Amino acid sequence: MPRANDATTATLLSEVDSRRHDLAGLLSSLVQFPTVNYGDAHDGSDGIPNGNELSCAIWLRDWLRNARISSDVYEAAPTRGSLIARLPGDGRHPDWRLTTPSLMLMSHLDVVPVEDAHRWPYPPFSGVIADGKVFGRGSRDAKGIAAASAMAMAVLRGANVRLAGDLVMLAAADEESGGRFGAGWVTSHPDLGARVRTTAALNEGGGSVLTLPENGLGYTWATGEKGRLEVTLVVSGSSGHASAPWRAQNSLERAATVLGRLHAYSPDIHTTHPIFEALRKAFGFPGGLDPATLDRFIATIGEVGRGAVGLMLGASRITIVPTMIQAGVKSNSIPGTCTITCDVRALPGQDLAFVQGVLTAILDGLPWVTISIAETAISNDSPWDHPLRDAATMGIRSATGRSDAVLLPALCAGFTDSRFARANGTHVFDCAPGDWRDTSTDTGVHGTNERIPIDSLVTMTRFFVATACNYLGFAD
Numbered sequence: 001m002p003r004a005n006d007a008t009t010a011t012l013l014s015e016v017d018s019r020r021h022d023l024a025g026l027l028s029s030l031v032q033f034p035t036v037n038y039g040d041a042h043d044g045s046d047g048i049p050n051g052n053e054l055s056c057a058i059w060l061r062d063w064l065r066n067a068r069i070s071s072d073v074y075e076a077a078p079t080r081g082s083l084i085a086r087l088p089g090d091g092r093h094p095d096w097r098l099t100t101p102s103l104m105l106m107s108h109l110d111v112v113p114v115e116d117a118h119r120w121p122y123p124p125f126s127g128v129i130a131d132g133k134v135f136g137r138g139s140r141d142a143k144g145i146a147a148a149s150a151m152a153m154a155v156l157r158g159a160n161v162r163l164a165g166d167l168v169m170l171a172a173a174d175e176e177s178g179g180r181f182g183a184g185w186v187t188s189h190p191d192l193g194a195r196v197r198t199t200a201a202l203n204e205g206g207g208s209v210l211t212l213p214e215n216g217l218g219y220t221w222a223t224g225e226k227g228r229l230e231v232t233l234v235v236s237g238s239s240g241h242a243s244a245p246w247r248a249q250n251s252l253e254r255a256a257t258v259l260g261r262l263h264a265y266s267p268d269i270h271t272t273h274p275i276f277e278a279l280r281k282a283f284g285f286p287g288g289l290d291p292a293t294l295d296r297f298i299a300t301i302g303e304v305g306r307g308a309v310g311l312m313l314g315a316s317r318i319t320i321v322p323t324m325i326q327a328g329v330k331s332n333s334i335p336g337t338c339t340i341t342c343d344v345r346a347l348p349g350q351d352l353a354f355v356q357g358v359l360t361a362i363l364d365g366l367p368w369v370t371i372s373i374a375e376t377a378i379s380n381d382s383p384w385d386h387p388l389r390d391a392a393t394m395g396i397r398s399a400t401g402r403s404d405a406v407l408l409p410a411l412c413a414g415f416t417d418s419r420f421a422r423a424n425g426t427h428v429f430d431c432a433p434g435d436w437r438d439t440s441t442d443t444g445v446h447g448t449n450e451r452i453p454i455d456s457l458v459t460m461t462r463f464f465v466a467t468a469c470n471y472l473g474f475a476d
Contacts, residue, residue, distance in 0.1 A: 227377055356371065
């Protein structure tokens with residue numbers, strides 16, 4: 001594979017810096033499309049259809065076409081549009097037989113609903129640019145990634161760079177509700193699946209900043225995702241009038257026992273993911289790291305390693321979290337049935353049968369509880385030792401100007417569209433890094449006042465450009 005040229009890459013990164021204002025404006029325009037995803041069964045709100053990604057995808061398609069980048073929008077259902085764009089590698093015909101290597105930049109155009117709009121400093125869909133940031137729902141999750149991806153392709157195309165391999169962009173619909181009308185739909189169609197079957201891809205879910213000893217800099221490189229299952233526990237009792245509780249069996253009181261069991265559950269600890277050895281070395285912890293020594297390691301790294309602690313906790317165990325409870329029809333009636341809903345995040349290899357076994361053991365001896373489980377996303381992963389990692393390591397150093405920057409393995413606790421691309425034959429790595437000085441954990445993602453610093457948009461775009469050049473190489 002032809003190697004990247006350092007001088008050319010540096011020129012491209014300077015071009016990204018010069019288009020800072022354009023990049024912020026691009027994201028602002030995308031945010032102004034109210035692409036709110038309320039869930040598959042929802043009709044939408046205020047006359048705007050649920051999802052409503054089509055108009056946003058068409059606008060972005062036209063922006064890319066104006067930059068001389070081939071792009072098309074595909075509609076899974078009315079108003080549910082996903083965009084696929086391609087910057088062909090050198091010597092390729094304009095069909096969709098992709099090169100080896102090839103790289104895809106993944107994002108999604110739908111956003112979660114807004115609660116408490118009055119608490120936002122600016123209207124959630126105004127895309128206001130102020131104080132060096134772009135404000136609005138989706139600015140981080142994940143229209144910021146879509147804007148950085150599109151700008152990266154535009155910079156490469158504008159400079160007439162001849163990459164040796166294909167660069168593809170997927171800006172999908174419906175990620176926030178499971179991808180049925182987005183990446184899942186795209187990859188389920190053979191002709192469209194072939195258009196996004198690259199050898200490697202970058203997506204959301206990683207790229208968080210970790211401060212390492214002696215002010216070292218690490219970015220998370222998520223090689224996989226935990227599985228997500230939804231558990232419904234139905235607690236049975238007998239109903240009756242609240243004035244005579246001795247004549248009934250209160251299902252809410254029984255539910256308290258169930259919640260106590262779930263709270264007391266202590267899962268098995270696993271330290272086989274590459275994140276543990278990488279962090280052990282980074283923090284200079286002597287000897288090996290295993291379930292018996294993990295707590296001591298966490299205590300040792302202290303405040304400097306607080307970002308790493310959350311990553312290790314998530315990558316080392318299954319989590320079973322009660323999130324909703326429903327019971328009763330009237331305040332003076334004892335409920336005969338109580339339903340508890342739990343969110344479960346399982347490690348790779350922990351399937352539905354495994355979770356069923358865990359819950360059966362937790363609730364042993366409680367015959368009045370029934371368990372049902374729905375699998376939302378199957379755990380999935382890609383290899384840590386992949387050529388894209390070396391290309392991205394050089395890319396993150398170029399993007400940040402930090403020669404000490406490293407990529408650290410991680411496991412994404414949430415689920416993204418990466419699972420569809422992996423099932424489609426692509427090795428996906430979750431890494432969309434921002435400015436290393438942007439360490440705020442209050443970003444407003446899925447909450448109030450979502451925003452992203454323009455510096456982080458620029459860093460992300462620089463990373464995409466540099467990594468594409470390093471991985472795909474320049475043509476002779």
